[in-house]
Amino acid sequence: MAEQTSAAAALAGVEPVPGVAKPDPILIADGVQRRFGGLTAVDVEHLEVQRGGITALIGPNGAGKTTFFNLMTGFDRPNAGTWRFDGHDLSHVPAHQVARYGMVRTFQLTKALTRLSVMENMKLGATGQAGERFLRALVPALWRPQEAEIEARAIELLERFRLGHMRDELGGELSGGQRKLLEMARALMVQPSLVMLDEPMAGVNPALTQSLLRHVQELPSMGMTVIFVEHDMDVVMEISDWIVVMGQGRILAEGPPADVARNPDVIDAYIGAGHGDESRFTPAPRRSGTAPAGVIEVTPPDEDEGTEDLADGADRRQEDQ
Amino acid sequence: MDALVTILAGGLNSAIGPTAIVFALAAIGLNVHYGYTGLLNFGQVGFMLVGAYGLGISVSIYGAPFWVGILIGLGASVALALLLGFPTLRLRADYLAISTIAAAEIIRFMIRSTGAREFTGGPFGIPSNVGGPGFAQTWHQMNPFPSGRYTFGWLQFTHTRLWVVIVGWGLVALVTLVVWLLMRSPWGRVLKSIREDEDAARALGKNVFAYKMQALILGGVLGGLAGIVLALNQAAIGPDQFLPQLTFFAYAVLILGGAASIFGPILGAFVFWFLLSSVERALLTADVIPTATIGPARLAFVGVLLVLLMAFRPQGILGNKREMVLDG
Numbered sequence: 001m002a003e004q005t006s007a008a009a010a011l012a013g014v015e016p017v018p019g020v021a022k023p024d025p026i027l028i029a030d031g032v033q034r035r036f037g038g039l040t041a042v043d044v045e046h047l048e049v050q051r052g053g054i055t056a057l058i059g060p061n062g063a064g065k066t067t068f069f070n071l072m073t074g075f076d077r078p079n080a081g082t083w084r085f086d087g088h089d090l091s092h093v094p095a096h097q098v099a100r101y102g103m104v105r106t107f108q109l110t111k112a113l114t115r116l117s118v119m120e121n122m123k124l125g126a127t128g129q130a131g132e133r134f135l136r137a138l139v140p141a142l143w144r145p146q147e148a149e150i151e152a153r154a155i156e157l158l159e160r161f162r163l164g165h166m167r168d169e170l171g172g173e174l175s176g177g178q179r180k181l182l183e184m185a186r187a188l189m190v191q192p193s194l195v196m197l198d199e200p201m202a203g204v205n206p207a208l209t210q211s212l213l214r215h216v217q218e219l220p221s222m223g224m225t226v227i228f229v230e231h232d233m234d235v236v237m238e239i240s241d242w243i244v245v246m247g248q249g250r251i252l253a254e255g256p257p258a259d260v261a262r263n264p265d266v267i268d269a270y271i272g273a274g275h276g277d278e279s280r281f282t283p284a285p286r287r288s289g290t291a292p293a294g295v296i297e298v299t300p301p302d303e304d305e306g307t308e309d310l311a312d313g314a315d316r317r318q319e320d321q
Numbered sequence: 322m323d324a325l326v327t328i329l330a331g332g333l334n335s336a337i338g339p340t341a342i343v344f345a346l347a348a349i350g351l352n353v354h355y356g357y358t359g360l361l362n363f364g365q366v367g368f369m370l371v372g373a374y375g376l377g378i379s380v381s382i383y384g385a386p387f388w389v390g391i392l393i394g395l396g397a398s399v400a401l402a403l404l405l406g407f408p409t410l411r412l413r414a415d416y417l418a419i420s421t422i423a424a425a426e427i428i429r430f431m432i433r434s435t436g437a438r439e440f441t442g443g444p445f446g447i448p449s450n451v452g453g454p455g456f457a458q459t460w461h462q463m464n465p466f467p468s469g470r471y472t473f474g475w476l477q478f479t480h481t482r483l484w485v486v487i488v489g490w491g492l493v494a495l496v497t498l499v500v501w502l503l504m505r506s507p508w509g510r511v512l513k514s515i516r517e518d519e520d521a522a523r524a525l526g527k528n529v530f531a532y533k534m535q536a537l538i539l540g541g542v543l544g545g546l547a548g549i550v551l552a553l554n555q556a557a558i559g560p561d562q563f564l565p566q567l568t569f570f571a572y573a574v575l576i577l578g579g580a581a582s583i584f585g586p587i588l589g590a591f592v593f594w595f596l597l598s599s600v601e602r603a604l605l606t607a608d609v610i611p612t613a614t615i616g617p618a619r620l621a622f623v624g625v626l627l628v629l630l631m632a633f634r635p636q637g638i639l640g641n642k643r644e645m646v647l648d649g
């Protein structure tokens with residue numbers, strides 16, 4: 001929310017309560033439930049996501065964020081519920097078609113295609129390729145011109161993500177952070193209207209995080225809506241227009257960053273009820289002058305288990321890969 | 322010195338012979354499955370079987386014209402791919418592996434059952450004289466080479482063998498060209514992405530199931546073609562030629578040559594049969610072990626060579642070292 005985006009302006013009058021209606025929602029989920037045995041991983045009564053905005057989805061580990069992403073994108077099937085994307089009911093649409101409607105997601109555990117070059121990874125992202133059909137593939141003349149366009153677009157994106165010099169490396173030769181960048185750039189090759197990023201900054205070098213944040217912030221101006229999961233609260237506070245907080249599958253709170261930071265339910269979800277010390281979560285001024293009021297201050301990790309999830313999730317996640 | 326020439330010439334004649342061609346085709350099919358798409362087909366021999374029997378049954382038993390028989394053989398491979406693919410390609414990779422190995426054996430047992438004798442030839446298969454001139458008659462009539470022996474340096478052919486070898490390698494070249502064109506196209510890129518991570522492909526809008534099915538069919542048809550060449554070369558077929566180990570020989574050929582490389586399966590077939598045959602001849606010439614044990618011994622020898630190759634060059638002769646060292 002460094003600059004006031006149009007989405008932020010549109011959301012200004014929206015009451016910060018779970019399930020609140022948005023002026024121009026691109027995604028509307030209703031009664032979406034997913035149970036794994038006795039565990040209810042996702043139980044979202046109603047959620048609307050504003051078009052053209054950057055919405056952060058936060059919550060402790062195991063809150064159901066990734067499962068919610070999986071459901072919306074057809075990678076998992078809910079026990080109940082429906083959702084509409086851009087006016088289309090996607091509740092029964094298989095994952096590969098979801099991308100064609102303009103919704104594309106990245107994965108928490110990065111999926112760089114290891115034995116494809118960075119350029120091939122990128123080109124794969126383009127949709128509607130004539131050369132991806134069996135018979136036409138046999139006649140290069142039928143797909144070469146389109147391939148050239150795709151390549152030009154890929155080069156542009158790679159430059160933007162500072163991977164231009166890596167175009168001929170194999171996906172598997174990239175570092176963890178570079179793979180994150182590649183996956184995001186590849187998703188943009190789809191030219192989606194909604195990008196769902198599952199922890200896009202995890203493991204990315206802090207110096208690069210800033211430029212990556214700028215890229216994410218530019219997406220709305222390119223006609224894209226962004227939903228992202230992130231544990232780093234600095235990042236969340238800095239770039240989101242709206243924050244949705246999940247806990248144990250449910251939406252605990254939603255609202256603009258400043259409101260969410262002050263919300264006692266959120267604080268409970270992160271530190272656990274009865275923990276007492278809420279002072280650390282009172283709004284604190286940010287080091288940069290542009291920061292909004294109401295930023296969650298990040299405490300050093302080992303002081304408290306709950307905050308460790310918040311502050312340090314990124315680093316530990318990286319080790320998972 | 323003469324002995325060495327005999328050994329090498331024998332190896333060379335095998336390496337360019339009909340069997341090497343059959344395995345080159347089968348391994349190119351497996352390369353499409355496993356090398357490029359990551360599909361574990363452990364029943365390539367099943368595709369070879371339905372290809373061979375599709376031709377044999379339709380022509381020799383039901384009197385269909387030769388070319389119809391060829392189409393039926395290839396069509397049967399397509400049908401088998403669909404049959405195996407539909408239930409398994411949405412599941413984890415292991416299901417395809419189990420189904421293919423089982424299906425190949427089930428088909429073989431059905432074909433060889435005495436009850437099916439009327440339709441399949443049963444345990445005796447389809448000898449060359451069934452149905453009058455047999456299914457290979459047209460094939461032999463098409464042979465432009467006059468009867469006789471042909472010698473080119475170390476290479477020796479009968480006119481029938483020369484005909485099979487020329488058409489066979491022609492087919493291998495054609496099929497390789499097609500696979501090369503496909504794998505450098507965006508279509509091939511999708512297959513490779515599925516091999517790497519099918520969820521990533523799905524998230525980018527690729528219909529993974531449809532691509533896997535296309536790959537299974539393409540590789541299966543190449544297996545069927547291998548079976549047809551095998552049948553034509555022998556002019557007769559029997560069910561017990563299509564044992565599970567044929568699939569594993571084809572894998573050995575593929576891995577030896579280098580999976581996911583265009584010429585790997587061809588070079589693999591060449592080297593594999595060169596080694597098998599020259600080792601056999603060497604053992605015969607040396608006369609160090611009883612003749613009856615030479616068959617198993619040459620296989621063991623080639624097995625050891627394969628193990629050494631895997632230890633020192635795991636990507637195969639032509640495979641990409643850079644890709645191999647990645648953790649995946």
Ligand SMILES: Nc1ncnc2c1ncn2[C@@H]1O[C@H](COP(=O)(O)OP(=O)(O)OP(=O)(O)O)[C@@H](O)[C@H]1O
Binds near residue numbers: 063
């Ligand atoms: N396939 C599955 N089978 C069983 N349980 C699952 C499965 N996937 C997720 N869960 C459970 O559902 C809950 C929500 O998991 P999910 O991965 O959505 O959490 P998350 O919010 O993304 O957490 P994190 O921040 O750690 O990524 C967890 O308790 C998890 O154990």
Ligand SMILES: [Mg+2]
Binds near residue numbers: 067198
């Ligand atoms: Mg998650």
